[in-house]
Amino acid sequence: MFTIKSVLAKVFAHYVRKSVLKWANNPIETQEAVFKNLIQEAKDTQFGKDHDFTTIASHSDFISRVPVRDYEDLKPYVERVVAGETDILWKGKPLYFAKTSGTTSGSKYIPITKESMPTHVEAARNAILMYISETGNSEFVDGKMIFLQGSPILNEQNGIQLGRLSGIVAHYVPKYLQKNRMPSWETNCIEDWETKVEAIVDETLPENMTVISGIPSWVQMYFEKINQRTGQKVGDVFKNFNLFIFGGVNYEPYRAKFESLIGRKVDSIELYPASEGFFAYQDRQGQKGMLLQLNSGIFYEFIKADEFFDEDPRRLTIADVELNINYVMIISTTAGLWAYNIGDTIQFTSLKPYRVIVSGRIKHFISAFGEHVIGKEVEQALQDAIAGSNIQVSEFTVAPQITPPSGLPFHEWFIEFENEPDNLSDLAERIEISLQKQNSYYLDLIRGKVLQSLKITRVKKGGFQEYMKSVGKLGGQNKLPRLSNDRKIADAITDQNLTK
Template identity: 80%
Template sequence: MISLKSALAKPFAKRVYKKIQKWANKPIETQNKVFQELIAAAAGTEFGIDHDFVSINNHEDFVKRVPVRDYEALKNYVEKVVAGESDILWKGKPIYFAKTSGTTSGSKYIPITKESMPSHVEAARNAILMYIHETGNSKFVDGKMIFLQGSPILKEQNGVQLGRLSGIVAHYVPKYLQKNRLPSWETNCIEDWETKVDAIVEETLPEDMTIISGIPSWVQMYFEKLQEKTGKKVGDVFKNFNLFIFGGVNYEPYRAKFENLVGRKIDSIELYPASEGFFAFQDKQGEKGMLLQLNSGIFYEFIKADEFFNENPKRITIKDVKVGVNYVMLISTNAGLWAYNIGDTVEFTSTKPYRVIVSGRIKHFISAFGEHVIGKEVEQAMQEATLDSDIRVSEFTVAPQITPKSGLPFHEWFIEFENEPEDLSVLAKKIDESLQKQNTYYFDLIQGKVLQSLKITKVKQGGFQEYMKSVGKLGGQNKIPRLSNDRKIVDKFEFQN
């Protein structure tokens, strides 16, 4: 028998689908409208006055007056906001600061305003509703759902609440989902990640879990603990678990491992949330890429990734993007970020509608020898090399070995296997061939005998978790970089091999 909640979900999903189609079918007009509204709203702020917003009429004017900035370059404005001043980056004061750990700048304080907060909540809800509309499957709304997230405990700083984004969003779970949502508030407030996951296992075991959500590497830890405790596949523990919602990293390197832990294939929805805004979500099960949120108070600009470090790279809007090109994404938002570089690189998979995949981080690449290898390429190489095999990879990262004891330099792949291959050299060869096929610079360096083929170094089981724990980044929204241009991370692994 269909419950009332499940029955009501379908017409609601249809209504949201129609609303989304309206702006998705008018992408350029939608972004122009967002742009004009942002400039008008912030014209009287300190930033707006400093950058002459009143005389900005179009994107060309904006490019002339507002340079590209990262957090460091915006910091002097942010510090005034943190100190409690009003009308600095956006009108009034923000209602929250999402605190994130920056690599170069220590803690970052990303403002969230009353105008920007709704889109963080609505986008996640709409992703589920689009899935219901497409598949007709709404039974899962009656079961229990879990989101592995940071602590919802917030602190106050000069009248503004401060916490992790996932903890802030926990305060906005709609009433109709409150009864279905796990873990409990008390468990969610546990700071130590391992203790928290143990408590989540205890709380969820007796329940009918239908949706599980979180960053794949941390959900994997939860699944492994469930399996350890019960001796069963996760899909046998939770018979109605059929939807996995994830964000933050590419799921593909984890998919085989997950399906083995669950014991069957399950549908998944990919999200692209960040403290700076909720940028995209997967709107179709059979389509590659996530629908870019063009109507959420965010104006997007793009710079070709391989031109980004040029002196004056060209900034374009969605009107001029091409499918398959690697871009650095810049955002201007109703939280007061302007031509802001969040550090991600994206690639468009479609422009009708505009869908993206996250291809990596502009700082996370290997170009120690001029090869410009990016995250998407190493993930695709791993995926292709392990396809149709029993090899299961728990986690991996890649670094250059510039001064080997003998022979030419090479890329070193640090891999933690759940099920390792009989012959590592065969896997290494397959990965290398895929990488050469994808990246012409890498191909030329291998063929020109500047680099030798990549080598694999095994990391012991649990090695990546130990590393994350050692640097205080176990759990929550933290993730291991897929690749680095130096050996700072992997040097910590040396003793584990």
């Protein structure tokens, strides 16, 4: 049944699609305009003065004056902004700081300005509208929508609001969605994740849920609670649930488990949001990759991952990138991040228009012996290995075992199964075959008797949740790293007796 709301959503969706295609079909010009605007708007800031923005007329000028920085390098400027100074990284003061927990820098304070904030909201909105325009499915706008996210409670520091990105964005839900949005404000403010999920189940069970959104690992926890409470599949409890919106991690390792929990397939939209900016979203159901947001006040540069640690790696614009190459993504934004390394690696799946997938983290890899295995490769290897079987994986991570009690070193896979394989060795062999096909360095190390084949260690059910809870990262936007170049996570899992 069509309502006025669903009909208007279709009209608005077609309008937005035309607007998106206008810049997507003119990518180089769009990025050049963004670049010029960024330099012009920030030339009188402290950062702009320190880096001679008034003399920057081209990308090569920018490269010569502004080096690539990570958060630690930019921290002296950020600390001045946090202290309340104005016109430091961007004109005026930020509206917010998105506070995140960094792996090397402790807490990070990522600025969000009045210019950058709308791009977060518009990209999330446009992702849904592009889906409506393509599929014609708009009936879900009349049902209830849940967004599993952090608490919207914000603190204040020197006149700037401080909180998690998802909590900040919660303050910008459009009025026409307020009545449909769940959970309630009170439930969303619950800090303890396990208590929060139970409260969300209480609130949503009686409702007509049509859209569910969140990081897959935490949505899975919500689905499992529903199964436990009702003894039914999620799709039977919520008969009109037909759209899952996710971001943060690759969905494919979770897909089989989700379809089992739901009881049927549902459409999905992948997002690529971060505190530093909303970078991309899935614009077509049948296309691999997400549409890179080229008109959102973000100027992108790309460095080939295998050149990143060179003394002077080449910094490319979108005009220079190629398909299926692993790039480190560098951004400059209307929030005052300049040539900033967010730590993600991406690959382009399409250049007309520019679509990307997230392939991993430049710091999340295994190269203890020069193999440089990345997140995308381990995810693909596991996906290949369980394809066509009834094996279901809840979560996994991989670490090097450099000094085993006997024999050659190896990669140790810690896997929590929902449905376990009949033969663990067979599964390990299938993963090994896929990984060797994808990564020639790894293959050479196996053939050269530097490494032995990978080994799987079972993690007990709920073990990864226990680990995340033990390090204070249960729920919200927190994600388990798929792989590490050390044994920190592996040893914690072992020491906490989370294996079996």
